[in-house]
Amino acid sequence: MKGLSLAVASLLLLCPVGAQKKVSYQKDVKFAVDAIGKQCKGLLKAKKINWKKVTAPLLKESKKCKSHEQHLLLLWRLLARLEDGHASVRPLAKGKGVKLDLPQRTHGPGMFLCRVDDQIYIKNVWGAAKSAGLKPGMELSKVGGKPANKWLENRTAELRDLWSFSTDHQAFFYACHWGLADVAGTRWKVEVKEGKKKRTRTIAFAKTSQTAAGPSFRPKDLSGKRNVFYGKTDGGFGYMHVRRCKNTLPQEVDEALAAIGDVPGMILDFRGNSGGGFDHRALFGRFLPKGVKWSVGSGYASAGQNPYGGPMVVIVDATVRSAGETASGQFLEDGRAYGIGESPTAGMSSQKTTIELPSQLFSLYVSTGSNKQRFAKGKGIEGLGVVPHELVPYAPADLAAEKDTLIARAEALLREFPQKSVRYNPARHGWQASK
DSSP states (O other): OOOOHHHHHHHHHOOOOSOOOOOOHHHHHHHHHHHHHHHTHHHHHHTTOOHHHHHHHHHHHHTTOOSHHHHHHHHHHHHHTTOOTTOEEEEOGGGTTOOOOOOOOOEEOSEEEEEETTEEEEEEEOHHHHHTTOOTTOEEEEETTEEHHHHHHHHHHHHHHHSOOSSHHHHHHHHHTGGGOBOTTOEEEEEEEETTEEEEEEEEOEEOOOOOOSSSSOOSSOEEOSSEEEEEOTTSOEEEEEOOBOTTHHHHHHHHHHHHOSOSOEEEEOTTOOOBOOOHHHHHHTTSOTTOEEOSTTOEEOOSSSOOOSOEEEEEOTTOOTHHHHHHHHHHHTTSSEEEESSOOOOOOEEEEEEEOTTSSEEEEEEEEESSTTHHHHTOSTTTOOOOSEEOOOOHHHHHTTOOHHHHHHHHHHHTOOGGGOSOOGGGGTOOOOO
């Protein structure tokens, strides 16, 4: 596997720190491989991972570990082969002082990327990229002299050697957002295309957050705080960006629905949702008219003071993780809304267990089965994601005009709703659009 300099260089440069009690790192890794092979057998089979084959090189490397720090890094790389977005190495009492010795990637280029057909485009710009003259909608053709597609492929492989991702699309979307971050002093020489013109620019990284924010451009004048932002689109449709799924989500949606009022259609945008924990039925109930019960899936009943019963479009992509997937997924799986997205959701929604290693330095937190196993005809979410009805890539011209292609598509769908694709029919449950 190429492009692994980040992890490998860090592993080679590490040296023993202080006096450390002698531990059989090889025994720890062998125990981890065997325990994961047994406890995660179902998911390994579903994901078609040859566990013995992919971990064999790391078992050999474990013989060369000379410090707790090297061991910790190797365990993270081991979990990367599990392809489990929730997997993590956690310190036990003896390992609390051991740090993962990796570069501090606190700086970024100030842009997000997306793929349209086989080309890479700039989705958003701010900070360093904006100062360098880059704009949304530009095609990114080269990074450091390499074709952008190849550079991004290598970057994704480098990240996947160290961090665990549940799906290929989760890894790619991570690379297009969080994964662009790097160390202070990083500079990129990039080639961009705007129409037929090619330009070369240098980006001097600045301290910034590369966390995926969700839509490329949200509707103007939205209200809300950290978790839910709401308002209306230019076309007069209700819009909610559900950024996080905290336990107060149903109440926050109540507030949003009251403010939005009577609208001919509703857009629930989950892009960038980092998950959380909340009452799923209570959320769903906010989108059933008063007195209505929906005997599908888990079974739902109308809830809240201002429930909405009209047509709905849900927007997702691979930045939607964990509880964000079960939240958005229930509306699609149980027939309440039509779903669109650049891709399926991340595919990291699972039941977990903890495996303590013999050294008592670390434990491994890993997935053992998929959540919502009734989804996707019994396949669940883990390793697949929630698949929308329709895949919608960004249009570069829309990005250049600072217009979100997926929100525009959602509005078009609400004007002429694809009722045949959605089980819930608003008219049959007493809902009528205002005149």
